[in-house]
């Protein structure tokens with residue numbers, strides 16, 4: 038579908054947005070993501086899904102472009118409700134334009150005519166009913182960048198919380214103080230892709246390194262459960278020094294943040310870079326551990342990376358959660374503690390009390 042046709046279709050699936058600041062003269066500043074676009078009347082922001090209509094900021098509302106009931110390990114969250122399901126919904130558009138995006142059919146739908154995905158009208162109640170029918174414990178905004186549709190996500194999350202569900206974002210981390218304050222009452226889990234540690238390359242993807250690093254600190258300070266993922270792309274971000282600096286930054290924020298280093302497969306516009314090797318992924322894992330991070334996981338090469346898919350107690354080395362790919366083979370945690378030395382293992386192990394009616398925890 039041509040981008041213009043899609044855009045006019047989406048205009049019917051939109052509503053006034055909360056994350057806009059009136060800057061006078063009909064201009065509105067959007068603060069949903071780190072671009073902080075100043076948008077004149079009749080224009081759109083960088084993401085092309087939020088626009089100024091006569092001085093009012095409009096954005097996506099009441100549809101999904103993709104929906105699946107995924108293992109929560111696929112998001113990936115390894116320290117949140119292990120072995121449970123996450124009802125995952127995606128919209129269209131993104132504030133970045135990464136050449137290796139694995140969700141480019143939805144994320145680049147408004148930029149790339151080759152990307153085409155249907156937008157299906159829905160309601161928050163319908164999504165929550167679907168999550169409950171599927172036995173999911175979590176509702177997740179994912180597949181495209183959730184920050185650019187934060188008001189719709191909060192609408193869904195309010196209904197999800199009422200139904201006793203946990204809520205999650207799978208995001209590029211290009212957030213703002215304003216959007217984190219807006220999300221904080223409704224959002225439990227937040228995964229951030231930290232795509233490298235080089236600002237020049239970050240700018241090629243459409244962001245800045247600094248704002249993503251600040252985004253990680255903001256989410257951590259806000260007290261949401263945070264996990265960080267780095268897709269290790271050969272020739273792009275797999276240098277030892279770059280990975281050392283990246284892991285060192287995370288360890289300074291907290292050694293308890295799980296860091297997932299995941300294998301790249303050629304995709305979208307990055308078809309010339311080779312796939313990540315086992316050796317390279319294990320090297321990234323060693324770098325994370327050497328930086329002091331307690332929980333480092335090698336992903337996307339199930340069964341080929343030894344014990345690096347599993348969780349061990351950092352105090353007594355007891356195996357706690359054994360995994361292969363997205364499957365939990367064994368979970369020995371007791372109330373979020375090591376069964377051997379009783380050390381607390383940081384994570385989001387149980388559905389909170391506010392949601393007690395919805396069911397039990399899984400860790």
Ligand code: SF4
Nearest residue numbers: 067070073074082084
């Ligand atoms: S979400 Fe980001 S890119 Fe989109 S209009 Fe707002 S500030 Fe700009």
